[in-house]
Structure formats: C-alpha cells, structure tokens
Amino acid sequence: MITTPLTGELVRGVAELEKTDRGVLPHRLPEWVRTRFPDPQLMGAESRPSGVRIVLDTAATAVELVLHPTYASYRGTTRPRGAVDLVVDGEDFASEQLSGGDHVETDLTTGTVEVHQGEACTLRFAGLPGRDKLVEIWLPHNETVHLVELRTDAPVRPAGSTGRIWLHHGSSISHGSNATRPTGIWPAVAARRGGVELHSLGFGGSAMVDPFTARVMRDRPADLVSVKLGINVANFDLMRLRAFVPAVHGFLDTIRDGHPHAPLVLMSPIFCGIYEDTPGPGGMDMAALAEGRVVFTATGPHGPLPQLTLRIIRDALESVVAQRADDPNLHYLDGTRLYGEQDAAEHPLPDALHPDAVSHELMGRRFAEYAFGPGGPFSLPATPA
Template identity: 70%
Template sequence: MITTPLTAPFFRGVAEVEKTARGVRPHRLPAWVRAQFPDPQLLMTEAQPSGVRLVMTTAARTVELVTHPTRVAYRGTNRPRGSIDLVADGRLLASESLAGGDLIEVDLRTGRTEVRTGSAHTVAFRGLPAGEKLVEVWLPHNESVELAELRTDEPVRPVEAGGRVWLHHGSSISHGSNAAAPTGIWPVVAARGGGVELRNLGFGGSALVDQFTARVIRDSPADFLSVKLGINVVNLDAMRLRAFVPAVHGFLDTIRDGHPDTPLVLISPIFCGIHEDTPGPGAFDPSTLGTDQVTFTATGDSAEQRRGRLTLRIIRDALADLAERRAGDAHLHYLDGTTLYDEKDAAGLPLPDALHPGPAAHQLIGERFAEYAFAPEGPFAVR
C-alpha cells in the first residue's frame, strides 16, 4: 500500500488544516476566529467537518483512511456514530461508520462531563471500480476527526478546485443534526443536485448573527451565498426583536463589503412546532432524559412577545420585511424556510427530537432547495 501525506490541496470545504500530534485536523473556521471567541460550543462544531471532503484522482481499487475521531455523547442516550462516505465519479459507493476514538460524555442531569480516550480507527473502502476516477471521501458531519494516514493501492493526486462555489451558513440543521451520513445532510444534497462545490458554515447552536462569521463569508471566495438565520437566536433567547433586525442588516452589510454582486439567499427558519409561537430558551425535555430519544422543549412565555421576545413566526416576518427594505440589492433573495419544510411535512416526517429533521427530511429539504436555487430562473442559475 502507498501512504500519501494529507496536505491542504486534498481538502475541500475547509478554512485551514491544522497539524496535530496524530496527523491533521480540518477546521471550518480560521484560527483568528477560534482565538477571538473560543466558545466551547463553537469550537466543537467548527471542528466537526460537515461538508468537508478529500478530493483526488486515482486508479486505486482500495482506499484506507486512518482516523482518530472525537465524539460527544449524552449519558443514557444512544446517539448514532458518525460515518465516512466514498463517492466516485459522482456516485455514492460506500459508507462506513466510525469506531474507537475519544468520547466526551455529558450527563444531562448534572452537567458533568467525562472524557474517555480510545484508539484510532481505519476506514477501508475496497473493490472500487477499475481505472482512473475522481474520488471524494466525505468526512463525518457530527464527529471531529484527526486524519493520520491515507493508504491506497495506486497513487493519488489532489485535484485543483475549479467548479462554482456555494458558501452556506446556518444552524445545527445546516450542520446536519439527525442526518444519517455526511452526504445526507441537506446542504450536501442540494450542492450535489446543483453540481456545485459546497463550503458549509453550518454550526450547531452557533448561527447567532456573529460578526466574525460575516467577516469569514466576506473574505471567502464564492459564486453563490446563502445564510439561514433565526432558530438559534430563538432557542438561545439570544436577542430581542430590536437587536435582531439591525444585527442582520449589519451581517448582510459586512458580507456585501466583499461580495457586492454575488447572489445571496436569506433563508428564514423551517417549521419547528415548539418555537413557532413560544419563545426560548429551548431546553431538553426532562421527561425524556435517560431515554433513547431525548427531545427539546421551549420554556419561554408566549405573552412576552409583546416585549420583543422572538418566536419563529416573528423571525420570518422580520426577515421578509428586512429583505423588502433592501430591495435596492438586486442580488438579494428571500426564501421563507417553510417552503423547504412546513407543518404538513412535520406531520409526515416529524422532527425526531422536536428540533432537527431526520434523514428523510434532510433529503427533502436539500432537494427542494436545489429545485429553487438552481432552477433556470433561480438565484443560483448561471446566466
């Protein structure tokens, strides 16, 4: 077997690649953000390589990747492991679940955290089609990984990126929570359907209209942009209406400083019954702790909407009005998130934890966004 060093040219969808004692770790946010605001939730989610993949050409029939995963789990609750997908010439050929690695276990009743170290795990894909082909190895969306070795039975070469780039920012739904595999999260489904290169800045619990995120988007190459805002602001009870609307204006203004004419879709939240009319903060439903399916609940007081506390309906109205007030921006498009997943969809494909879509709903949302954005008259159409 041939061992190939994993250098930056092999990676797509990253801000940078950090060298570690075990190998390399991909990051979706640059080091200056991590230093400026080392929030534990943000640091955890940006290091989970949602939408990140290795891209190479090779005639190899066998591809092995030595990894050291780190996952977060909740005591008494069974959470599926992350997985790595292999795509060859655009076709998904295989998916392998991770094993081993380090475990960060959280006790939701006490808040205590225990760290358990584990061994490396080798993901092996065998029996690939003969001949030269484009191979993409999609890394897990829900576990961070250090990559130690890439081993193949034929040489591999990195491929220079050349396609159109779609940069998307959103919450844990965009990150991929409750999706079954890295190619099954809705932004990847949409990107593959639209034939574009994805850079996913979906961060669980961290789509909070942060200016550092806007600056990252401003300074990143992209042909298409989208930002999906609202749910984290509600379920963290992070802002009132008076603060939220100017913050979104400033967020978009910062993006426009670097991308004045790039098509930009502003997306409001999908349907989520617990927060449609009830403000946050959100919390774990105590009656489900220790069960196989922990769910979320909204703990705010609906009467406080009069004082500016936010619900999803208020967010959608505010974003629609904001987009109208920016009508001079011919390249800004507003998309109501309920066109991607609404109350009727929730009846047929309910949110398993009352907050995040399941695998079938991720597929549906991705397909609907691709149909909207990449249609001949859509905002991401090539004209």
C-alpha cells in the same frame, strides 16, 4: 500502499488544517476566530467537519483512511456513530461507520463531563474502478476527526475544480443534526444536485448573527452565498427584534463587502412547532431523557419585553430583504418551503427540533429545485443559441 500527506490541496471545505500529535485536524473557522472567541459550543461545532471532503484524482482500486474520531453523547442515551462516505465520479460508492475514538459523555442532571479515551479507526474502501476517476471522501458531519493517514494502491493527484463554490451558513440543521451520512445533510444533497462545491459554515447551536462569521464569509472565495438565520436566535433567547434586524443588516453588509454581486439567499427557519409561537430559551425534556430519549422544548415567554418566535423572525427577515431592494442579487427564501407544517405531520422532527434523514433529503431536493432550477437565484445564465 502509498501514503499521501493530507494537505489543503486535497482537503476541501476547510479554513485551516491544524497539525496535532494525532495527525491533521480540519477547522472550518480560522485561527483568529478560535482565539478571540473560544466558546466551547462553537469550537465543538466548527471542528466537526460538516461538508468537508478529501478530493483527489486517482486510478487506485483501494483507499484506506486512518482517523481518530471524537464523539459526544448524553449519559443514558445512545446516538448513531458518524460515517465516512466515498463518492466516485459523482456517484455514491460506499459508506463506512466510524468506530473507536474518544467518547465525551455529558450528564445533564449534574453537568459533569467524562472523557473515555479510544483508539484510531481505519476505514478501507476496496473494489473501486481501475481507471482514472474523481474520488471524494466525505468526512463525518457529526464527529470531530483527526486525519492520521491516507493510503492508496496507486498515486493520487489533487483534483481540479469540481464546480462553482457555494458558501452556506446556518445552524445545526444546516450542520446536519439527525442526518445519518455526511452526503445526506441537506446542503450536501442540494450541492450535489446543483453540481456545485459546498463550503459549509453550518454550526450546531452557533448561527447567532455573529460579526466574525460574516467576516469569514466576506473573505472566503464564493460564487454563491446563502445564510439561514433565526432558530438559534430563538432557542437561545439571544435578541429582541430591535437588535435582531440591524444585526442581520450588518451581517449582510459585511458579506457584500467581499461578494458585492454574488447571488445571496437569506433563508428563514424551517417549521418547528415548539418555537412557532413560543419563544425560548430552549430546554431539554427531562422526562424523555429519563427514558433515554433526547427531546427539546421551548420554555418562554420570559421577561417584560416581547421575545422572538419563528413567525416573528420570518416576517423580520422578509422585511430585511424588502428594505434592501437596491440589491437585485439578494433573495429571500421562507424556510417552510423546505420543511413546512404538513411535512412535520408526515415526518415529525424526532427530537422536536432537528429533521431526520428523510427530511434532510427532502429539504436538499427542494432547495436545489428552488436555487438551481430555471430562473433560480443560483441557476446558470442561458446559453445563447
């Protein structure tokens, strides 16, 4: 087997690769952000490589990836482990679940955190077609991984461009919470249908209209841009309307400094019954937790000033786009077009907050139809006859 160093030429969808004593750690936010604002929630989210792929051209028939995962859980509950998906020439080939690694266990009743050390994990994909081909190894969206070693039975080469770059920012739903495979998160489903290269800035619990995220988006190469805002602002009870609207304008202004003419879609939250008319902050249903289930709740209203609900946020975001009518490449997408009240009746959010695997697929397909379909904001211009 041939060992190939894992460099930025092979790893797509990252800001940086950090060399560690375990291997290489993919980061989706640059070091300057991690230094200035080392918030544990954000640091955990950005290090879980949602949308990150190892992309290579090779005639190899066997591929081995050694990695050291770190996964988190709440004491008394179980959650599925992450997976690595192998895609050959755009077609799903295999998926392998992770094992081993470190386990970070949090006791919500006491606030204590316990770390259980584990060993590295080796995944082997065999029986690949014995011809030159494009191979994509999608890393887990829900576990931090140090990349230790890539081994193949034939040489590998960095692949050329796999399409226009779509830069997307959103919350845990964009990050992929409750999806079961990295290619099953809704942005990945949409990107593959649209034939574009996904660069995901979906951060669980961290889509907070942060200025540094807008600066990162400004400075990253992108042909297409989308921003999905609102749910984290509501479930953290982060802002009132007076602060939220100008913050969104400023966020868009910063993106436009780097991408003045790129198609830009501003998306509002999908349907989430607990926050539609009840504000945050969010909480955990402790009775469900005692039964080994994770279920979220909304605990508002609180305080004398009106708080944000999802209905208020959707109206506000639609108004922001209307107020920027001088930007013909800015588009508003109501998130309930991806997952609405009827969808919630048919496919309920299993934890009352995040869609399941079936709903991720549905959302990805619907976004692709909206964005990449004829006349959509991300569609290619018609070729002259």
